[in-house]
Amino acid sequence: MKKFLSRLTPAPSSGDAANRREFIRNAGLGGLSLGMLFDGKPDQELEFITQKVPRDSKPSELKITDLRVAILAGVPFTSPIIRIDTNQGLVGWGEVRDGASANYALALKSRLLGKNPCNVEQLFKLIKPFGNHGRAAGGVCGVEMALWDLAGKAYGVPAYQLLGGKYRDFIRLYADTPEGKNYDEFAVNMAKRRDAGYSFLKMDFGIGMLADQPGMLVGASQWSVKRAYDPTTGGKMGNYAMTKHPFTRIQVTKKGIDKLAEHVGRVREIVGYDTPLAADHFGHFDVNTAILIGKAMEPFRLAWLEDMVPWFYTDQWKQISDAIETPTLTGEDIYLKEEFIKLIDARAVDMIHPDLASSGGLLETKKIGDYAEDAGIPMAMHFAGSPISMMANIHCAAATENFVALEHHGVDVAGWEDLVTGIRPIVEKGYVKVPDRPGLGVDLNEEVAKKYLRKGATWFAPTDVWNERDSWDREWS
Structure with missing residues (x-):
């Protein structure tokens, strides 16, 4: 049974101590314990022992599931922080430019849902028509930051490496x-x-x-x-x-x-x-x-x-x-x-x-x-x-x-x-x-950032109103 577990169950990420402990605890249910729980049903056994296993090692299957914002003030100016969630639990962070509206980012949500954030340049071309000079670019740029954050996390490399490497430390x-x-x-x-x-x-x-x-x-x-x-x-x-x-x-x-x-x-x-x-x-x-x-x-x-x-x-x-x-x-x-x-x-x-x-x-x-x-x-x-x-x-x-x-x-x-x-x-x-x-x-x-939350703003409130795409975006006929 131990060989079965090691062969079919990927180990959790090295930095996640809580998940590692949970993994060991679940793996310890092998042999007689699992047999008693599921009475020899391997499909249920496998589902149970992998339910806590991180699935962020599959970049090709990564999908955007949500986009929310929290508006901070005094950092040093007003900055809407973007959070992009995914189906694998990875979170990407971005930021709308100082003094710009969070709506510049929220308006892009319907164009991003269900997409793979690792396709950064493709998604950038999809959303860049919705930016303009000055603060109007804030949504497109903030989302692009979050996409690189997600891509780097998915592949386990810093963002600069995805840009071709670094010239300086x-x-x-x-x-x-x-x-x-x-x-x-x-x-x-x-x-x-x-x-x-x-x-x-x-x-x-x-x-x-x-x-x-x-x-x-x-x-x-x-x-x-x-x-x-x-x-x-x-x-x-x-x-x-x-x-x-x-x-x-x-x-x-x-x-x-x-x-x-x-x-x-x-x-x-x-x-x-x-x-x-x-x-x-x-x-x-x-x-x-x-x-x-x-x-x-x-x-x-x-x-x-x-x-x-x-x-x-x-x-x-x-x-x-x-x-x-x-x-x-x-x-x-x-x-x-x-x-x-x-x-x-x-x-x-x-x-x-x-x-x-x-x-x-x-x-x-x-x-x-x-x-x-x-x-x-x-x-x-x-x-x-x-x-x-x-x-x-x-x-x-x-x-x-x-x-x-x-x-x-x-x-x-x-x-x-x-x-x-x-x-x-x-x-x-x-x-x-x-x-x-x-x-x-x-x-x-988040504990510290909440202290900077702009008066009247809500902390990463649901943004379902932005889920539906309601326009034809193509710029050519």
């Missing part, structure tokens, strides 16, 4: 410089960043810091310049936050340019020149003003100037890049490789900056990076989410040769690393060690 992070009420406080905050081991930093500066000072800006009084992220506050000219850069006609005076240069110079003194320092969030103004600011920043050897005009103005980006010596960079809101290709082919920017939660997920972002690599253009990566999305970025960064650094926006979020299990610590001295655990390498720590 450690992923360098860049951290935003923390703000301070004055430069003395800023210097203290910067010392904390250095003590934490971050060797690449980014700061925000722009016309918002000039708005209340006389003689700094032309035309700014007609706009709510300090409300760059408020889509509800308008005025006679319109809403500043929602008006594309060239159309505000705001200009910066010589006095304003000097003030910005003084600010960046003092920050550079605090940071020093051994540490790369990038810059972001300049405000909404035209190409001419962008060039003036860019030239004024050249003495400080910044790593890049980010998103000076919207990403889709390819010709304007080329104007700026050709006129200044500081590297230019954009891309965090671009969905799919095609628009990146336009920027790269035009030599419109010096670097690209995809956000994996908008650019198409792990494989599409690797394709974007590979195309840029062939053109001699480096890739930094934008990120502002939970450790689930970070680990998707880590695997992609490991598998992409021209990668430079990954943003970490949750440095100051208390308990951020406790949101997941599987890796501890996640960040060490400004780097993340690429995990060798299957899939993304982490699982949601």
Whole structure:
């Protein structure tokens, strides 16, 4: 009977102690015990002894059975976490981009039910028409993360291995410089960043810091310049936050340019020149003003100037890049490789900056990076989410040769690393060690994550209303 058991019953996974004990306990019912229970009926005996055996070793038979979300807040922003369940008990974790609706992911559920998650590229092609630039890509990208997590777990390999292998064992992070009420406080905050081991930093500066000072800006009084992220506050000219850069006609005076240069110079003194320092969030103004600011920043050897005009103005980006010596960079809101290709082919920017939660997920972002690599253009990566999305970025960064650094926006979020299990610590001295655990390498720590559940949200509530597909999706006739 023992030979019969060993021949027909696969052993449980090595990491599942509870199942292993259960397996041994059940196997101990062999011989006389099983004979007494089932009176020599081998089909019932076999059903009994295998009911606790894991069945996650059959990737070809893996099927998606459910998709649910839980919306977390303050991690550092709002992030809907995706959970994809399967018929073999495997769970895949993904994340909708910060600030995006969970419905972007839920709308994809009816297209995924019953499908094998290991067919990642096939499923991505099936759902990618339902994404778009910016946060509208969040559902497609979050699902794609969860599919790679499931595929890696099913085959027992880390996600980077499924992308072709890794170029590096450690992923360098860049951290935003923390703000301070004055430069003395800023210097203290910067010392904390250095003590934490971050060797690449980014700061925000722009016309918002000039708005209340006389003689700094032309035309700014007609706009709510300090409300760059408020889509509800308008005025006679319109809403500043929602008006594309060239159309505000705001200009910066010589006095304003000097003030910005003084600010960046003092920050550079605090940071020093051994540490790369990038810059972001300049405000909404035209190409001419962008060039003036860019030239004024050249003495400080910044790593890049980010998103000076919207990403889709390819010709304007080329104007700026050709006129200044500081590297230019954009891309965090671009969905799919095609628009990146336009920027790269035009030599419109010096670097690209995809956000994996908008650019198409792990494989599409690797394709974007590979195309840029062939053109001699480096890739930094934008990120502002939970450790689930970070680990998707880590695997992609490991598998992409021209990668430079990954943003970490949750440095100051208390308990951020406790949101997941599987890796501890996640960040060490400004780097993340690429995990060798299957899939993304982490699982949601539900006990901790529940503390971050957005007010009014439900913890992975049933989503049966999204089960039925009610449209014809084909894009061609």
